[in-house]
Amino acid sequence: MNLPKYVLQRVIQTIPMLLFVLVLVFSLTRLTGDPASLMLGDAATNESVGALRDQWGLNDPLLIQFWDYIRNLLTGDMGASLRYSRPVADLIGERLMASMVLVTASVIISVVVSVPLGVLAARRWNRKEDTLIRLFVVVGQAVPRFYLGILLMLLFGLRLRWLPTSGYGTWKHLLLPAFTLATPTIALLTRLVRSSMLEVLSADYIRTARAKGLGERSVVYRHALRNALMAPITMLAIQAAQLVGSAVVVEQVFGWPGLGRLALDAIYARDFPLIQGIVLILCLIVIVTNLVVDVSYGFINPQARAS
Amino acid sequence: MYGSNRVAKDALSSATSRRALIGASGAIGVGAALASGTRFAAAQESSTLTIAFNLDPSTLNPMTTTNIAEESVAAAVLEKLALFEAETLEVTPWLAESWEYIEPTVFQIKLKSGISFTNGEPFDATAAKFSLEAWAESPTMAQSASQIAGYSVDIVDDLTVTITTPNPVPTIPSLLGRYMYMVPPVYYAEVGPDEFGLAPIGTGPFIYESRRAAQDVTFVKNPDWWKGPHPIDTVVFRVMPEELSRVAALEAGEVDIAYYLSYSLASRLEGVDTATVYSVDGLRKFLSAFNAKMEGGEPLLDPNVRVALNHAVDLDGLVEFVFEGQATRLEGQYALPGEFGFSETLSSYGYDPDLARQMIADAGYPDGFSLTYAYTIGRYPKDKEVGEIISTYLQEVGIKVEQKPLEWGEFDKQRKEQTLGHIFQVGLLLIPDLNETFNYMAYGEEVRGGPMIDWNDDWWALFEESRSEVDPDKRAALYHQMLDIDHAEPYAIYLYGSKDFHAVSNRVQGFVARKDQALLLHDISLSS
Numbered sequence: 083m084n085l086p087k088y089v090l091q092r093v094i095q096t097i098p099m100l101l102f103v104l105v106l107v108f109s110l111t112r113l114t115g116d117p118a119s120l121m122l123g124d125a126a127t128n129e130s131v132g133a134l135r136d137q138w139g140l141n142d143p144l145l146i147q148f149w150d151y152i153r154n155l156l157t158g159d160m161g162a163s164l165r166y167s168r169p170v171a172d173l174i175g176e177r178l179m180a181s182m183v184l185v186t187a188s189v190i191i192s193v194v195v196s197v198p199l200g201v202l203a204a205r206r207w208n209r210k211e212d213t214l215i216r217l218f219v220v221v222g223q224a225v226p227r228f229y230l231g232i233l234l235m236l237l238f239g240l241r242l243r244w245l246p247t248s249g250y251g252t253w254k255h256l257l258l259p260a261f262t263l264a265t266p267t268i269a270l271l272t273r274l275v276r277s278s279m280l281e282v283l284s285a286d287y288i289r290t291a292r293a294k295g296l297g298e299r300s301v302v303y304r305h306a307l308r309n310a311l312m313a314p315i316t317m318l319a320i321q322a323a324q325l326v327g328s329a330v331v332v333e334q335v336f337g338w339p340g341l342g343r344l345a346l347d348a349i350y351a352r353d354f355p356l357i358q359g360i361v362l363i364l365c366l367i368v369i370v371t372n373l374v375v376d377v378s379y380g381f382i383n384p385q386a387r388a389s
Numbered sequence: 390m391y392g393s394n395r396v397a398k399d400a401l402s403s404a405t406s407r408r409a410l411i412g413a414s415g416a417i418g419v420g421a422a423l424a425s426g427t428r429f430a431a432a433q434e435s436s437t438l439t440i441a442f443n444l445d446p447s448t449l450n451p452m453t454t455t456n457i458a459e460e461s462v463a464a465a466v467l468e469k470l471a472l473f474e475a476e477t478l479e480v481t482p483w484l485a486e487s488w489e490y491i492e493p494t495v496f497q498i499k500l501k502s503g504i505s506f507t508n509g510e511p512f513d514a515t516a517a518k519f520s521l522e523a524w525a526e527s528p529t530m531a532q533s534a535s536q537i538a539g540y541s542v543d544i545v546d547d548l549t550v551t552i553t554t555p556n557p558v559p560t561i562p563s564l565l566g567r568y569m570y571m572v573p574p575v576y577y578a579e580v581g582p583d584e585f586g587l588a589p590i591g592t593g594p595f596i597y598e599s600r601r602a603a604q605d606v607t608f609v610k611n612p613d614w615w616k617g618p619h620p621i622d623t624v625v626f627r628v629m630p631e632e633l634s635r636v637a638a639l640e641a642g643e644v645d646i647a648y649y650l651s652y653s654l655a656s657r658l659e660g661v662d663t664a665t666v667y668s669v670d671g672l673r674k675f676l677s678a679f680n681a682k683m684e685g686g687e688p689l690l691d692p693n694v695r696v697a698l699n700h701a702v703d704l705d706g707l708v709e710f711v712f713e714g715q716a717t718r719l720e721g722q723y724a725l726p727g728e729f730g731f732s733e734t735l736s737s738y739g740y741d742p743d744l745a746r747q748m749i750a751d752a753g754y755p756d757g758f759s760l761t762y763a764y765t766i767g768r769y770p771k772d773k774e775v776g777e778i779i780s781t782y783l784q785e786v787g788i789k790v791e792q793k794p795l796e797w798g799e800f801d802k803q804r805k806e807q808t809l810g811h812i813f814q815v816g817l818l819l820i821p822d823l824n825e826t827f828n829y830m831a832y833g834e835e836v837r838g839g840p841m842i843d844w845n846d847d848w849w850a851l852f853e854e855s856r857s858e859v860d861p862d863k864r865a866a867l868y869h870q871m872l873d874i875d876h877a878e879p880y881a882i883y884l885y886g887s888k889d890f891h892a893v894s895n896r897v898q899g900f901v902a903r904k905d906q907a908l909l910l911h912d913i914s915l916s917s
Binding site: 114115116119120133134137168173177180236240248249334337339340347350352 | 445447453535582583586601604628638640643796797798802805
């Protein structure tokens, strides 16, 4: 199957998936809490809550609400946020870039750090370096991002004063949240690269390559690493999508103006249109990420492209 | 009564020891390796006040929000006719010159002269009438505005308006102090409430300049402010939802005010000599309300059982061990000290589990009874801990308690459906006038879908009388009688009032921690 046809097929497959997710989110968000009541506060009367619900169209039957939502969505209108009284698309647009910057930086850091560490651990198997890296892997996966973020903030922001404690705008603001978000992923990928490399390095064709007199650098990086990266790349794709969700905690700690915080606020306020909009965008991100990874297999391993 | 205190600080050495540095760097070596080698320049510009704020305001239009924090940001630009005094909570004129009830149903407001909005529109009777009507017609304000239902606002002259109501409304001054911001009528009508919330225009000390979503809102000095130009050139509200981040930013000198902290984090600053912690008795009061009308709640219909449950809870222990003493015990009433209507003669029931057990047995429940106790998780400071501890206290006097911890949205929904629980936690932040609290309780059928307990007829009669009594002394006397009745037939287990904490850089002068949680910049300046 050629690439354009494959991509088109995958895009078409996403439509029922998106619709299913929308139905799910639309139903689930309405199971608990009332946005009008939450906005009007403790002493709101039924009358005032009812009036606001009318204004927002929340008293219409659910099917009509859903139909209106889908109809508007098809014309590119994601609706207006109940809490912010602004178009959902505008609110998401303002935050999406910040989230993408954070997640992209985290993915880059994860790859840049984990691949050399994984390779080093495999090459120095059962030696001091391997032990230290395995220790880092365990700690990196065990420490919650929230706690790690606070530790990094207190160390680099408060004690050393090298970096701002929080905020957004420059590369200095990005470092702490990106490292915080990346650390568990670094640990996970390092472990995967290490185990994949160990497996590949003991394969026959590597022994053959060495027997042919190829240099160690060529054996490790040209022959072994390319084959060892399949599993880590799959995991990276899953992780990249998860990072958008995990970013909620990091964004909260570092005051990072991303989608995660917007989602959190929207959920607490039961801002239905905004929650639906964010979920829709997150789904698209996951789908596109998976698609990119599928396609990238072909470039890394020609066998995968053929199959 | 009111406690705003400055907590002295010890010096915090900014130098980091070599040992600590090596140790920490070793722990997080990758981050340290990539971090810049230069010390981060965190110093603030001398003419810019930066406030680390706990939320990203959904709007800067105070006509469409009842959130006091959101109002505080808007208050850099917009002003009200009156303010609550920070310490006494007395309502005093601000944009208004004076007011009086010229008849029980006619409230006359005289406005200050010579004031303009920053877009050039005059602040006069036309603007005041427009603003009052915009407030009363806002769906968000429906509950509070219902107090003046059937009102009309009339212009007497350029600087005088009257609010006429079908019945006497004694709480109009309190409504002026809490709500009723003045907006420029032409601009507001032109852009509408939502657009106004994006770029507000007012008479206040600052002018809205810009906003970056979820990051900050910036205001610049209004050179023509009617009280004279403010000494600060620029004010930035930085959005920092995580309170530890606010504290760290203050310590690092990145911000000047860390607004709204818990005691545990504010106390972290006790060793810092560059900042001062301000504490103030807040206005949020916590109760565990009875819902006797829910199925299975019959024992709570007996006032003696309700008194017994008040005896079952060790309030002093709760305040001391859960809040480290940083909360104010309610004295057997809904009102907090300073609130209009507070009774000096009432006091807490006192912790007496033996008496509680005896009273429950005498009421016909020698083996106790079962009930559901609902409380929120994460809505208020330590709400989960308080819920669990109160449940334990109740179990100790023979009540079988089914605990129901809930997220706020679900809690609110079930409360309105009246399926929440026989007792549930309430954290009320209302106008500091018992009228509002009594309204909340007496009209519980509106709020919660059904009456909560059987009300005493005398209480109802006094309540009706108080609602049309415009003489403050007489109204306070009526409230005292109502509180006496309620002490014998309590509506709730009376718990505590919260304390609020703010940390402020020592270069900030004139900061006042207000009981109403509002952050007003009027008297703040920066030392060089």
